[in-house]
Amino acid sequence: MKQELQDAIDKIIAQPTLSAEETDTLMNKAFALADTPEEKKEAMTRLRDGLRRRKRHDVDVKSILGDAAPYLNLAQIAKQYFDKDRTWLYQRINQAKVNGKPVAFTDSELRILSDSLQEISNIIHQTSINLTH
Structure with missing residues (x-):
């Protein structure tokens, strides 16, 4: 090329x-x-x-998670959906610097995070339904 x-x-x-x-x-x-x-x-x-x-430094995941953040087990999400430890996920959510470089989610990682939250939402919703039946 x-x-x-x-x-x-x-x-x-x-x-x-x-x-x-x-x-x-x-x-x-x-x-x-x-x-x-x-x-x-x-x-x-x-x-x-x-x-x-490509890293998405323009997406503020921490703000987007907002009020839902305290209810999420980020260690479990990191392990189950990303095969990483919680530190890796926290660094990206908080837009930390690692080895002097800012870290961020890629488009692919944002999609995985979104899908994982949707799956968790479905599980919670189904649990709620089961409690009343």
């Missing part, structure tokens, strides 16, 4: 706060630089992998 195409893909990956419209525009420009179907496929793979690893 030529350098100009790599740079265009890297520019998209480096900007997590782009709107969908801005992202589409940059992607169209980037993929127009591909000369062959193989180069386009390689660029798509690079973009997909880069977006999967």
